[in-house]
Amino acid sequence: MLTIRLLGVPRLERDGRPVAGPRGRKAWALLAYLLLAGRPPGRARLAELLFCEAADPLGALRWTLAELRRALGLPGMLGGDPVDPALGADVTVDVYLGAVDYPCMDGELLEGLVVESCPEFDAWLAVERRRVAAVAEARLRQVALALLTSGRAGAAVPYATRAVALAPLEQGNHELLVRSLAAAGDRRAAAAQVEACADLFRRELGVEVSAALRDAADARPGAVGVPAIGGRAAAASQIEAGRAAIAAGAVDAGLQCLRRAVAEAERCADTALRARALVALGGALVHAVRGRDEEGAVVLHEAIQVATGAGDRVGVVTAYRELGFVEVQAGRRGTADGWLAKAHHLAETDGELAAVLGVRGMNSSDHADYPTAFGQLHESVERARSCGDDRQQAWSLSLVARAHLLRGDHSPAIVAVQRSLELVHEQRWIAFLPWPQALRAELDLQAGDVERAADGLEQAWAMAVQLGDPCWEGMAARGLGLLYAGRGDHVAATGWLTEAADRCNRTPDRYQWIRAHVLDTAITAALDRDDADRARPLLAALQTLSARCDLRELVVRAALHSARLGDPAALNSARLLAADIDNTELHRLINT
Known part of the structure; x- marks a missing residue:
């Protein structure tokens, strides 16, 4: 069994014992790129990336691939054009291992490796x-x-x-x-x-x-801190009372009811009822109160165990989906997809599938995988429509609109967000209203209808502040920053963009995509007025955040900002990083 160690100082092990690795730093660089690139790269691209200084770049690539085959003991691998990175079942790579192998996760990727005269590879490696x-x-x-x-x-x-x-x-x-x-x-x-x-x-x-x-510091799994209150019927009524109170905006009272329901169901040893209560409590901690996602995740993990034991398929699906949502917001792309794939596998009804597909579409869109996102979101909309879930329709349509807006597709974005707003108003879903309002206002601003955009953004801001939702506050304040920048009032624009950054970052369970989106807008505004001193620290934050959260499009936009700040290699890095992102607006920015 061959193990490739890319974390820490790169090395090879065969059957647990160290063996000689390939000769040359570029061999390790090439191996890492092949194993971690999103798709098999072509030989011309690899030669340009790592061997452009060689007299014969393609010849240098052939030699290095041969050296890798020799060192790995895999004479038939790493062939073709594009180069196939599959190495076979007898090879493991540490970056693919699960967290049970956490001692092997010490050290950064290709620690200490420096490849001279390869700025695009350096940029890729920093992101990776x-x-x-x-x-x-x-x-x-x-x-x-x-x-x-x-x-x-x-x-x-x-x-x-x-x-x-x-x-x-x-x-x-x-x-x-x-x-x-x-x-x-x-x-x-x-x-x-x-x-x-x-x-x-x-x-x-x-x-x-x-x-x-x-x-x-005073918590333990399952601890609810409230006394039991009187049997199964009382516990069931507390679940309904808790949900109703939270829907009416009485969050603290609702959480207290749900905690009582958990305590009473546990006292009665009713696992099915306890599963229902835990799922409801976990969902409320995630959605209804800010700063409690970690507690919500603990409750949802417990809910999965209890619901599985009780044979509560619906409860398990819901808990999987909610955990996936927590991970999407935190920018933990892989673990999000893991939870959501489990939920998708178990989901049976249109309502369940609509909800799961909506969150999967959100994750794909954040990752800038637009073809996949549109497929998931449109299916979510259709399934929500078929089962009469207007709120899910509105939610998924707003994400369809966002994806079109980011791609510069104005007409379909307007259609999607307008229908979302109609459904939100029909449902009187005030807690969600600022999000599609801000999206619609930005589309109005792009279309030149400044007065309508101003009205929409001011309404979104006022409602977001009333709700105390940091995500909606950040989006509305960002829109107002764009509005004032368009009017030439750079002082007001800077103030609103600073406010946006502060608002969307004020809770530990922030939505990282919005945080990065706000940073990107603030950097653009600073560079448009030649304020490099303000742009640089914001750019450093965006580079770290977008790479850590695998926000691919924002990684590219960070590279474009670096190019505007004078980095000679950044534009080519942006082209490399954007190669498989299906966004004509992004590619237009790269080529202007």
């Missing part, structure tokens, strides 16, 4: 290092959550600790570690971790940690 680190972090989190909610909190601690080490400024990782320590009975260590995180965030970010982190 961030992305691979985020994949490792996501895998570690999933194992820690699974161990924590299965009663093995002590075993969860090393995984959560490693996730914190990989991303120390993500509060969710600290919260997961604190919950694991507390559930393992080490309250002193849990409290110390809270204070360590609080000190780090004050020093590095100038912010205070959320109440959710401090509450986690």
Whole structure:
């Protein structure tokens, strides 16, 4: 068995023992690119990427491929044009391993490797290092959550600790570690971790940690902190009362009802009822209250275990979907798709499939896989229509509109967002209204209807602030920044874009795509007025965020901003990174 180690100093192992690797840094660079590129690359592209300085670039590529076959002991592999990266069943690659192998995740991708005179490869490697680190972090989190909610909190601690080490400024990782320590009975260590995180965030970010982190020090899986209240019938009524209260905006009262329902169902040893209560509570923590996604994920993991034991297929599907939604918002693309694929496999009804496909389409769209996103979202819309779920229709249509807007397809974007708005008004779904309002206003702004755009953005902003939703606040404030920039009022534009960045980043469970989208707009505005000093720190943040969250289109836009700031290799890097993104507007930007 051959193992290829790309994390840390690159090396090969055969049957667990080190063996000689290929000669030359470019051989390792080529191997990594072949294994991690999104699709098999052509030989001309590889020669240009890594061997453009050679007298015979294609000849240098042939020699390096031959050297890789020799070192790997695979004479029949890495052939063809494009080059086939498949290496066979007897070869494992550490970046593909699961989080159970977390000790092997130490070190960054191709640590210490420097390839001279290959700026495009350097740009690709910088993006991949961030992305691979985020994949490792996501895998570690999933194992820690699974161990924590299965009663093995002590075993969860090393995984959560490693996730914190990989991303120390993500509060969710600290919260997961604190919950694991507390559930393992080490309250002193849990409290110390809270204070360590609080000190780090004050020093590095100038912010205070959320109440959710401090509450986690006293939490354990299944703990609800409320007394039982009187039997199965009472528990069932508490579920309905909790849902109704949350729908009416009384979130705290609704959560209290749902926690009581969980406690009573557990006391009655009614697993089916407890599964229902846990799914409802987990969903409410994710959607109805900000800053509680980590707690919601813990509850949803427990809900899956209980619902599976109770034979509650619907509950399992819902919990899988909600966990997928949490991961999509956090930009953990692979783990999101894992949860959503499980939900899709078990879903049976049009309503279930519409909801799952809507979140899958959101994930694909964030990843800039537009053909897949449109397929998933349109199917979601049709299934929602067939079962009369107007809210799901509105939700999925708004994402169809967003994808068309990003691609510069104005007419289909208008059709989709207008229908979304009609459904939202029919349903009186005020909590969702600012999102399609902001999208419609941006389309009006692009069409030159400034007055209508201003009205729509002001309404979206006012409603978002009333709702206290950081995502909607960020989108509306971003739109107002665009509005004022178009009017030539750069002071007001900068103020609104700064407000947008602050608003969408004020909770630990933020929607990372919106955060990156706001950064991209703020950088563009700064560069349009030749304010490089303001643009550079924003660009550094966008480069890190977009790479970590695999927001491919925003990775490309970050490269285009770098080109505007004078990086001579950035434009070619943008072309490389955008090669398989189906977005004519993005390619127009690259070629202008």
